[in-house]
Amino acid sequence: MTRTLDTLQFTNRFGSLPDAFYTRLAPTPLPAPYAVAFSPQAASLLDLTLASLQHPAATDMLIGNRPIPGQDTLATLYAGHQFGQFVPQLGDGRAIWLGEIQNGRGEFWELQLKGAGETPYSRMGDGRAVLRSSIREFLCSEAMHGLGIPTTRALSIIGSNEPVYRETPETAAVVLRLSPSFIRFGHFEVFFYRNQHDRIQQLADFVIDHYYPHCRDTTNPYQAMLDTVTTRTAALMADWQAVGFCHGVMNTDNMSILGLTLDYGPFGFLDAFDAGHVCNHSDHTGRYAYDQQPAVALWNLHCLAQALITLLDKDEAIAALQSFQPQYxxxxxxxxxxxxxxxxxxxxxxALLVELLTLMQTNQVDYTRCFRLLSEVDTAQPQQAVRDECLDRPAMDAWLAGYVSRLQQEGQDTATRQAQQRRANPKFVLRNHLAEQAIQAAARHQDFSEIDQLLQVLATPYDEHPAHEHYAAHPPAWAQTLSVSCSS
Structure with a gap:
C-alpha cells in the first residue's frame, strides 16, 4: 500500500487528551519554500514514496504552509530540569504536532514540524529552526537508526530564504520528524509542580494504554511503567556509550518516555577518545560530558519518579531506580x-577493555576507527593494522598481544568472528566535520548532494562503501575548531 501526503489517514490519539496538555494553533507560513532533503526509509514508515514527497505540491505541506488533510496542529506543554535547574514551563517552543498516522503494518507514527513558527511556549524565541541545525537533526536522526539505536526519525527538510537570527543571520528550514510518541519526562513534571496529580495519572494512563499495554495487567501499572522506562533508558545509554555518541543537552525535557534518542542539538560523536569529552560549548561545567551521560540519565529518572510519586509505592520506586545501574x-x-x-x-x-580505553585516551586514538580496525585483527598475523592508530606503538602492541591471546583462547573461526564484529563496530558515523561540509555546501551553493550521499552511507554504517572511504578517514585538523551549542 502506498499513499501520498493528501491521502494520509490521521488518528490523532494525543489530540484526544484535554486541552490542558497542549495549545491548538497553526504553523506560521514561510515564503518561497524549496526542497532540501528526504529520507526514503522514513517515508516508508508512512507508506509514502519518495516521488510523492518530491512533488511540488508536497513542499508546502511539509513546511506547514498548507495543511495536510486531517492534521490536528498543536504545541504541547511540558516543563523540565535544564542543566539541573527546574524551569516550570517549557513546551514545544518551535515544534508543532500535526497528528498521528497508522501505517499498513499497524504501526503508529506521530508527525511534528520543527521550526514551524512561534507558539505560546517559545519564551521570546522566534519558533524557527535554521538550515544548519535542520541538516544536523535530519542526518543524525537517520544515522542513529542506521546504527540500530532507538531514535525519533526525520522525513524531510524544507528550506526558505527567510532570514533567522542566531549568532549570525541564517536562513530558515523546517524538519518533519516522526516518532511513535514525542512524550517526554517533562510532560509529567509540569503537572507535578502545578500539583495537578489528576493530569499526571491521565497522561500515565495514556502512555500505558497506547505504548506499554503490558503494564496494565500488573499489580501497579504505574510502577510497571517506571520499571519499563528505566530499563529502556539504561539500554539507550549503553547504546550511546558503546558507539561514542554524546547528546550534549540531556535535560529532562529531552528525555523520551519511550527510551528514544530525542532532540538533536549540540550532539557529537567521539573522534579522538576522551572520556570527559563535552560536545556542547554551552555546557560550561561539563554536566553532560560523555562519561556523565549514564549518571545524568539516572538523575533524570529520579525526576520522573518524583513526578509520578503519588501513583507509586515509594519502596518500589526506589527499587526501580536502583535497578538502573546494574541494567546499564x-x-x-x-x-x-x-x-x-x-x-x-x-x-x-x-580489565582488557579498560586497558584499551586508557590507551586510547592517552594517545588520542580515534574511537570509531580503532574499534572498526579491531574487527580486522587476524590472530595468525604478527602485526595488526590497528597499531598504526596509536602513537605509542609498543604499548598498543603489548595490548594487542593480550587481546590476540584472548581471541585464540576462544578458538572462533577468524572470518566468522570478524564478520560478526563488523556488525558491532560501525565504519561510519556522523562526525561533526562531515555534517559541516554538507551544511556549507547547502548554505553557500544550495548544493544538497552531500546530504544525500551522507544519508545513503549512514543508512548502512556497518557496510564498507568503498566509494565513500573518505567518510571513514581521520578528521581533518580544522575539525578540532568546530563547536556546537544549544543553537546548533
Missing part, C-alpha cells in the same frame, strides 16, 4: 563484548 552495566558490557569480538565474557575481560 550489563547492557554496556554486552555491547562492548560484541565490539571486542568475544563470544563469552569472562574474568579479566573488563
Amino acid at each position: 552495566e550489563a547492557a554496556y558490557l554486552a555491547r562492548m563484548q560484541r565490539k571486542l569480538g568475544l563470544a563469552h565474557w569472562q574474568a579479566g575481560d573488563e
Whole structure:
C-alpha cells in the first residue's frame, strides 16, 4: 500500500487528551519554500514514496504552509530540569504536532514540524529552526537508526530564504520528524509542580494504554511503567556509550518516555577518545560530558519518579531506580563484548577493555576507527593494522598481544568472528566535520548532494562503501575548531 501526503489517514490519539496538555494553533507560513532533503526509509514508515514527497505540491505541506488533510496542529506543554535547574514551563517552543498516522503494518507514527513558527511556549524565541541545525537533526536522526539505536526519525527538510537570527543571520528550514510518541519526562513534571496529580495519572494512563499495554495487567501499572522506562533508558545509554555518541543537552525535557534518542542539538560523536569529552560549548561545567551521560540519565529518572510519586509505592520506586545501574552495566558490557569480538565474557575481560580505553585516551586514538580496525585483527598475523592508530606503538602492541591471546583462547573461526564484529563496530558515523561540509555546501551553493550521499552511507554504517572511504578517514585538523551549542 502506498499513499501520498493528501491521502494520509490521521488518528490523532494525543489530540484526544484535554486541552490542558497542549495549545491548538497553526504553523506560521514561510515564503518561497524549496526542497532540501528526504529520507526514503522514513517515508516508508508512512507508506509514502519518495516521488510523492518530491512533488511540488508536497513542499508546502511539509513546511506547514498548507495543511495536510486531517492534521490536528498543536504545541504541547511540558516543563523540565535544564542543566539541573527546574524551569516550570517549557513546551514545544518551535515544534508543532500535526497528528498521528497508522501505517499498513499497524504501526503508529506521530508527525511534528520543527521550526514551524512561534507558539505560546517559545519564551521570546522566534519558533524557527535554521538550515544548519535542520541538516544536523535530519542526518543524525537517520544515522542513529542506521546504527540500530532507538531514535525519533526525520522525513524531510524544507528550506526558505527567510532570514533567522542566531549568532549570525541564517536562513530558515523546517524538519518533519516522526516518532511513535514525542512524550517526554517533562510532560509529567509540569503537572507535578502545578500539583495537578489528576493530569499526571491521565497522561500515565495514556502512555500505558497506547505504548506499554503490558503494564496494565500488573499489580501497579504505574510502577510497571517506571520499571519499563528505566530499563529502556539504561539500554539507550549503553547504546550511546558503546558507539561514542554524546547528546550534549540531556535535560529532562529531552528525555523520551519511550527510551528514544530525542532532540538533536549540540550532539557529537567521539573522534579522538576522551572520556570527559563535552560536545556542547554551552555546557560550561561539563554536566553532560560523555562519561556523565549514564549518571545524568539516572538523575533524570529520579525526576520522573518524583513526578509520578503519588501513583507509586515509594519502596518500589526506589527499587526501580536502583535497578538502573546494574541494567546499564550489563547492557554496556554486552555491547562492548560484541565490539571486542568475544563470544563469552569472562574474568579479566573488563580489565582488557579498560586497558584499551586508557590507551586510547592517552594517545588520542580515534574511537570509531580503532574499534572498526579491531574487527580486522587476524590472530595468525604478527602485526595488526590497528597499531598504526596509536602513537605509542609498543604499548598498543603489548595490548594487542593480550587481546590476540584472548581471541585464540576462544578458538572462533577468524572470518566468522570478524564478520560478526563488523556488525558491532560501525565504519561510519556522523562526525561533526562531515555534517559541516554538507551544511556549507547547502548554505553557500544550495548544493544538497552531500546530504544525500551522507544519508545513503549512514543508512548502512556497518557496510564498507568503498566509494565513500573518505567518510571513514581521520578528521581533518580544522575539525578540532568546530563547536556546537544549544543553537546548533
